[in-house]
Amino acid sequence: MDAVFKALADASRRKLLDALHINNGQTLGELCKHLTMTRQAVGKHLALLEAANLVVIVWQGREKLHYLNPTPIHEISERWIGKYERHRLQALADLKKRLEEKP
Amino acid sequence: MSTPSKFVYVTYIRTTPAKLWQALKEPEFTRQYFFSTWQDCEWKVGAAWKIVTPDGGVADSGEVLEIEPERRLVLKWRSEHRPEAHAEGYSRMTYDIEQEGNDVKFTVTHEIDVPESKLIKGVSGGWPMILSSLKSLLETGEALDVTKD
Structure with missing residues (x-):
């Protein structure tokens, strides 16, 4: 449960969850459009959300899609x-x- | 962008794949965590499947597409009690069960090739309640009140 609160205690990560709530199943590239930061930084935020089980990864062919959980x-x-x-x-x-x- | 509707929910449960599999199929379990309903099905590929409500009505129906005991179940799933959702036709619902250390990773994927699906929107609210209650039932022996009626 600590991981969930830690993951939620950041405005950028909540914004990513909001973006997935509106349109579920997005790639890293699509999610980068919602934030003004580097692709690498967005990737790190997503990894934290994934570790907290708030984001689930689904591979569709070679595309890595992110789903809100x-x-x-x-x-x-x-x-x-x-x-x-x-x-x-x-x-x-x-x-x-x-x-x-x-x- | 017009995309199919889909959600993927994951929960980690302190149980075994065998116990989870039993809880997913047996009426005495589903009645506790799946809004008092049970499933009428022979649990083999091609078998008809339906969710039966306490008053004997059918909430959803379909067919078993894939079944791999204690590992995976794929159902063809259509709403029978909500006309708007029923009109969208069949969706696809998948249970995936994976052992991860002392826990079982349980994934529910529900999808339909319809943008802005009413069916997916409808069930997306119910699944987190069902998953929490199922987790509670398996870990403590008691389902949550919210899913008992």
Whole structure:
């Protein structure tokens, strides 16, 4: 989850996500048009977004297309939307912790 | 630019490909994370496939195009309950399952050769909820409330 917040804590990266939200599945070249920075810098931002699972790469022939993946953001919202069911959520969190601790 | 409509969603789940595969097919699992629905299908290439709602209606229908247990499933998919989406015809939905360390990388790709597709726009909101709930179900034994009804 740290990776997601770190990735989102930058205006340029949010702009890239916005661009994909409007038009999903763009190449690096297409995405460069949205930002006034070098292709290399845009590539670095995209790599960070990919590491956070916010951007997914799909190869189409020799073209590398970038897709917005909102699943991690949804998981963050679930975390706090459920806040008011504290008791039940605590039980679930404990269960998850117990299950994942097993070797 | 007129392009086909497509989305690719990925989630990492602390489970095994076998457990995920079972959760994707079996009604007792899908009823928990897929808005109380179940799938009527024989799970072989060419078999008819449909999503059945709790009242017995059919939400979506299609056919199995590819099936590779615990690895990949490709469905021909048409909406049956939204006229605008139904009119667009068949889309293509793919599940890809890959083991990555202790996690399973689960990818859902849904695409249709229609620009600005109503079907893709409609399902693109539902899939993140379904994926989060499926992840929760497999990791904790409980699905999320949001997908139970």
